Amino acid sequence: MTLFLNLAPRLKSLATRRKRGVYGTSQRADVPQIRDNRGQVVRQVGTPQTFLTPSEVTRLVEDYQGGAGVARLAEAYGIHRSTVCAHLNRRGVVRRVPGLGAEEAAEAARLHEQGLSLRAIARTMGVCRKAVRRALVDASAIST
Structure with a gap:
């Protein structure tokens, strides 16, 4: 029959692959890696969940x-x-605003007046440099 002699290239490629057996085999593993008495549990474990009591x-x-x-x-x-x-x-806990509190800001200003850098103050207080700068600007210890 000459009905299908002028096949589109995609269909011709698909037919050729099918004849070669490309689509006859699966690329997946036959045996899943994680099993229990119910059968396959998951294909792959990503990050396990941690539930808190x-x-x-x-x-x-x-x-x-x-x-x-x-x-x-x-x-x-x-x-x-x-x-x-x-x-x-x-639990209804009121979240703290990130940054330095009033007492911490006063301590940061005192350290800045002693000549410590923003980075050194941040390391000492366990916050980022930007939080120290923001607190010092609010306290007018440094200019913007």
């Missing part, structure tokens, strides 16, 4: 209220920063 969440809230930062809590409990914030929000 209610007592751990209570400790997390107490640590936060004791002055620990969100990033430090996330590292200590092995969870993401947003998960720490979610736990705090669920």
Whole structure:
């Protein structure tokens, strides 16, 4: 039959591949890597979830209220920063504004007057350089 003699190039390529057996074999592994008594559980484990018990969440809230930062809590409990914030929000904890408090800003101004650089003050106080600069500008210790 001459009905299909003028095939489009894509269809011709598809037919040729099919004849060679390219589409007859699967590229996936026959046996899944993770199995249990129900069969295949997951194809691949990415990042495992870490669930905190209610007592751990209570400790997390107490640590936060004791002055620990969100990033430090996330590292200590092995969870993401947003998960720490979610736990705090669920418990109704009022979040601290990032940066320096009034006492810390006064200490930063005193250190700046002694000649320490913004970077040195930031390292000493455990905050970023921008937070120190913002506090000093607010206290009018440096000009904008």
